[in-house]
Amino acid sequence: MSENHFSRSGIFSAFSRFVPFFGRDPLVAADQVTDRSLVAVISILTFLAALTACAAQLTAATAMRWQVMMVSEVTVQLKPQAGRSIDTDIVRASDILRGTAGITSVKVLRREESAKLLEPWLGSASSIESLPIPRLIVVQIDTHQPPDLASVGKALADAVPGTSLDDHRTWTKRLGHLSNLFLIASFGALLLVVLTTGLTIVFATRGAMAGNREIIEVLHFIGADDRYIAGQFQSHFAVLGVRGGLLGGGAALLLVLTLKLSMMIPDGLQFSGLSEVPILDWRTVFVTFCVIVLVGIVAGLASRITVYRTIGMLA
């Protein structure tokens, strides 16, 4: 007889010997409804986990970028002083800054630019012209050889009264804390989702094994050892886990891709400040891939541990 009744042979059979997820003959009676539900649940969980991981990665990357920007920039503020010309003071302060080693650029904001920064609080009424608006100097520093900001601040204050130097340290610290907090929360959420996936697999495996109790008994009587029987269940549920993981992870990637594309369309879905965020670069794909692999590993381990524990009880 030339037909292969178990419908697995040749290269596929050899492949299945080394890769346990493929080529298994279906000794486990598959319950289509349960299997589909399980795949759906794992897909949803993986989708949420992948989005959480992507959001955490984006937050970390963005916070890092902002921190670098803030650390490389300091702001000098000159408050108007009675009896002094602020225009003269600002030129003097600029000269001191330009003459300091470690400072790469000095940009004086015009009065209108400073007023514009206050618009959210004071409005754009013409009366703003009469107000004593502080003037700002934006200073870029060489982060590799930064100047001694304390002595620069003191030199400025001595030469030009009413001058203060803000190195953004408070904001950088707050941003760092916020970013870390978000990362920890994301990691916790990811752990919970993975744990839920594992428990779902455990319950599904237990249910399937209880439902297949007679099959397990028959397999024992005809000479199958625990390892063989466990392999049948384990690979069945590991495959379902990986399938759910791929579906959920793929959907998450698709969503991120859509977001990315919509941000590229003029007048499309644009988010202020997000346009520079590296959405869907290799890191996003890598993080999503890691989540899929993690779900696959958890599914495999959960079903393996459950199968071995349950098989002992059933035997």
Place this chain on the structure above:
Amino acid sequence: MSFNPHHALTTLKKVEGSLQAFPYRSVGELVRFENVGLRYGVGAETLTDVSFSIEPQSFQFLTGASGTGKTTLLRLIMQALKPTRGTVVLFGQDTSLLEKDGLTALRRRMGIVFQDFRLLDHLTTYENVALPLKVQGRDEVTYRAEVTELLNWVGLGELIHAKPPILSGGEKQRASIARALVAQPELLLADEPTGNVDPSLARRLLRLFVEMNRSGTAILIATHDLGLMDQIEGARRLVLADRRLYVEANDV
């Protein structure tokens, strides 16, 4: 054990007339029960002081009225139950000392025909019959012809792709027997193997058992069918009554 299924099946086709069990010679017991008792829970013993042995290549019937413990005794032999007391020795090994791997190895030396067939409904007849070989890790190429030939002989050659739910009781019975025989066991345990078939098929199946016995397999058939037992000359009878086992003398 030198056993050739092809030879067995070929010679089987030539067997006509009376059926006679193989006149065995003792070369060590396959099964030995010593004062075995079994109790479920805290009640009285279901089986009491059961002592007997099964020799290689022997043929015996296990009989008794319904509810006397035939299936229970078979389950003790196949290690589905542990005795409450006494000793069960299988293939020379005390089963109370067996590890799990050892139990699997012993079960591979037995073939079992269940009263309720126990075929896997989602597998085809071919896959069910080939299962004992498959779980041993054998490559399908090495047993495909063997399984097909066995299926042809038991009259299921046309149904190799059929699944149990569409098979009749007799067909399931034959598939179950084929599955028990396919791995060429040293001991075959059959629980009412002819209970669901007509007399002519029963005789045909019995002939299969006899030929397997002639080829070297020890047979133990649990039945309450006296007519069936009368068809085999020289078969030993183990009779269960009043929770005890009585061994009738061999005719030959």
